[in-house]
Amino acid sequence: MLGAAPAPVRPPDGVDVAETRPVALVQVDTGLPHLDRPFEYLVPRDLDDAALPGCRLKVRFAGKDVDGLLLERREQAEHTGRLTPLRKVVSPESVATPPLLALCRSVADHYAGTLGDVLRLAIPPRHARAEKALPVEAPEAEPLPAVVADAWRAYPAGPALLARVSAGEAPTASWLARPTVDPGEDWPVALAQLALTALAAGRGVVLVAPDGRDVDRLDAALREVLGPGQHVRLSAEQGPQARYTAWLKVLRGHVRCVVGTRAAAYAPVQDVGLLVCWDDGDDALSEPRAPYAGTRGVLALRAELEHTALVIGGHTRTAEVQSWLASGRARPVEVPRDRSAQPRVEVAGDERDVERDGPAARAHLPTRAWQAAKRALQTGPVLVQVPRRGYLPALSCQQCRTPARCATCHGPLGLAAAGDRPACRWCGRTVVDFRCAECDGTRLRSTVVGARRTAEELGRAFPGVAVHRSAAGEMLREVGSGPSLVIATPGAEPIAEGGYAATLLLDAWALLERPVLDAQAEALRRWAAAAALTRPSRSGGLVVLCGAPSHTTLPAVEALVRWAPGWFAEREFTERAELQLPPARWVAELTGPRVPLAAALESLHLPDGVELLGPLPVGRPGAEDAERALLRCADAAVPDVLARLTAMRAARSARKDLVSIGVRVDPEPGLL
Known part of the structure; x- marks a missing residue:
């Protein structure tokens, strides 16, 4: 076993x-948590030159040929028995560099995951043609502009x-x-x-944005500011060969600047000096695969490991970044408030609107919004933001206003187009004769109006x-x-040449x-x-917020009217700290079927100071038996809880339990 005294190498x-x-x-x-550790193999003489640290391998494991990464080579083994020789060097390319391995190990430890899971996220699949076509030596770089x-x-x-x-x-900066x-x-x-500043100082740059549209805008700006050939993009829209070629250019040092979506956070940029995350509150930056490491968290770990600058930017600030400001970990970068430089914001449906327009003041398109658009x-151009896509995505009973549900699966009913019959949004069954379960009503009305x-x-x-x-x-x-x-x-709003003359934000209640x-915060x-x-307001720009609750003034509405995202983030973090909610308190989420989840929680033997909240039903379609529990504790107890979670997953894997328990550390607020 690893950790034993070195033993002489005993080849077969x-x-x-x-x-x-x-x-x-x-x-x-x-792919098994209880086998998340390195194993020792022998290097045959004929593979001596190709078996370089970081390269891809084929090894024999449990009677099968499986993939592997060579972490390092040693003179002596710690295993006292005979060692199995390597089967094949798939490629001598050292794809797992020491900084990348250190980052992946740190991410796995921080999120109670396995190194293998993180490596699959960080290193793209090999494309042999791209590997052979790209020169190993970097071409002479074009000089950077001033x-x-x-x-x-x-x-x-x-x-x-x-x-x-x-x-x-x-x-570390929070940029508004x-x-x-x-x-x-x-x-x-x-x-x-900002990227040009870092590159001119001889440092590498990684910029991460939520989606392809934002990456396109950054890509165009980098070409204009840096010149051609100074950066590459890594995004899901690229094909396997193009993506792997771009990744190899970074690995081999052909370029030192990368822009892309969440996987770009792991890009092996040499001598990286600047990490940037734009709009970190977007759920597209939340990794949907284990160990569910968010981009903001990955970049924060990388900045600490590689001693780099970290800039988190956006038009608003998340409570998580506000906690960094409160602790002194980050500094704010923002402009003084200037109302003339921002669009004027009005809220439709107030008492004056109701007195003047009656019920039309709170319609889907209020009178004030219609007049502003005219x-x-x-x-x-006028931009109209609608929270829901589709035609009529939600229906209710005309008589009692009870949400209309499918008689088979109890999913919500919606209307896909004018003239269509109502259909279930879960199972797709068409409803011929609707009858309300509460009042026997047979007529439907729209609850939510979609974009179409x-x-x-x-x-x-x-x-x-x-x-x-x-x-x-x-998307335009x-x-x-x-x-x-x-x-x-x-998220799908196109850019207008010269800006929009007015913007209407409809159905604010649907987000709030x-x-x-x-x-x-998301609204x-x-x-x-x-x-x-x-x-801006000095050019006549106007934003009209429609459908906000009129009985109270919500902080999000006030922050928009005043254009005070910093004030809102500070208030949001203060309230969460008082209620001991994330990010003021560390939280981990466990999900799984009721009986296995209860057994997993019992096996943790949680120490004093760790709160268990739940378990409670998940409440998602297709997960009727699933439950989730939250673990909450102070920062001092986090290492102990992480070790227990890792041990629990490993023990269940070793027992070959058929049901897996999902573990999500620092879940995004949108999941809580």
Whole structure:
């Protein structure tokens, strides 16, 4: 076993081993938590030159040929028995560099996962053709342009951040990007200029954004600021060969700047000096595969390990980053408040609107929003953000307002298009004769209006005006500066040339009433992203928030009206700290069927000071028997709890339990 005294190498009969460092320490890709440790193998003489640390291997394990990564080579073995020789060196390319291995091990430990799971996320599958086609030696790099930082002049702390990055220091900054429709000062250009500052100082750069649209904007800005050939992109839209070629360019040192989606956080940039995460509150940056490591957390661990600068940017600030500010771990970078530089924000449906317009003041498209759109269409495009896609995604009984449910699976009923019959959104069954289970009513009404129905209604309300739709599967990148209506779901808003003349944020209640911890923070993040595409108030830009609850003033609504995302983040973190909620307290989530989950919790033997909340039903479609429990404790107890969680998973794996227990450390607030 590992940890025993070194033993002489005992090769099998007839195996000629390498003369120097004949023992290979291999991370075998078993996928089993109880086997999450390196194993020792012999290096045959004929594989001596190719078996380099970090290369991909084939080894014999449990009677099968499986994949592995060579971690290091040693002179002596710790195993006292005979060692099995390596079967094959798949490629001599050292894909697992020492910094990458250290990061993956740190991520696995922090999130109670296995090294193999993290390595699968960090290292893309091999593409032999790409590996052979790319030259090993890096070509002579084109000189970088002179450093320009115009986009940072408006930020009082901007010059200091640039100076520290240029000096090779490791500051951590929370950057609140100001809303602007000036292409030369927008957030992609600002990040490109920050990247140029680090590259000019001889340091590498990693920039991570939530989705392909944001990566496209950063990619274009980097080409403009850095020049061609100075960076690569890593995103899901690339094919296997293109993606692996880009990754190899980074590994072999052809380029030192990477932009991409969440997997780019692991990119093996040489001598990295700057890590950037844009819009860290977006759920697209949450890894859906074990060990569920969020991008913000991965970059924070990497910044600590490799002593690099870390910048978390966005139009809003998450409570997690606010906790860094409260502890002194990070410093804020933001502009002084200037109302004329931001769009004016109005809230439709207040008492004056009700007194003047009656029930129309709280309609799907209130009178104030309609009037604002009519005026704005005289000078430019109008953006309409709708929280839900589809036509009528939710229906209810016309008589008693009870949500309409499927008689078979109890899923919600919706309408896909005008003239269609209602259908279940879970099982897809069409409902011919609806009958309410509460009052026997037979008529349906719309509860939520989707983007397609909204586009249909606005097309009738503004005849002769072009109507564009943008949502998943039909996303627009940009629109012109002429009058038009753009109906978009959150995250799919196209860029308008010169900015939108007005933005309407419909059905605010649909975001505010989500039963999750970060409902208000997520609503503000989505509203601010749309409002940032709107012209400033000095140019007549207007944002109208529709459908917000009128009985109380919510902090998210107030933060949008005042454009005070920093104030909202501070308030959000303070309230969570008082209630001992994340990120003020460490939390781990365990999910699984009721009986196995109870057994797993009992096997943890939780120490004093660790709270167990639940278990309670998960409440998701298709998971009727699933339950979840939360473990909550202070930071001092975290290492002990992580060790117990790791041991529990390993013990269940060793017993070959058929049911797995999901473990998610630091779950995103949207999951709580």
